[in-house]
Amino acid sequence: MTWVRIMVPAVVFGIASFTVPSAGRTTRWRTRAAERLERLAKHLRHKPKEADPFEVLSVQMRLSVIAADIRAIEDEPHLYARAHHLHAARVAYDDLLAEACRLAGLEPGPRMSFSVPEEKRFDERLREEVELTALGWTW
Known part of the structure; x- marks a missing residue:
């Protein structure tokens, strides 16, 4: 049993030493692995989908109509x-x-249901309006 206590840490630290980059020259397999991982990361990164400008315009027009109705x-x-x-x-x-x-x-x-009081809705409405205005939205 004593040999297990000696060998397990030796194996773990030996494997860890291969994964930690050395201060000297980088080996080719590490460079290739890093390139492949970077390609995989680029593929997996979430790219925000551009909104359709006509859909944005439609929402802005509907917002202005509803705002006029409220007034x-x-x-x-x-x-x-x-x-x-x-x-x-x-x-x-x-x-x-x-x-x-x-x-x-x-x-x-x-998402707030129809039964949520107006005081609670007002704070969230104001936050959303300020953030949209900061992004250049108008209505």
């Missing part, structure tokens, strides 16, 4: 079921903002 609802004091219309328009606006974030390559906030 119109807020300005109309005698609208029947005003609170319901305003809440529905804001939920649609939040969904469009999440879609815009995905198109811009940003991480959209957590």
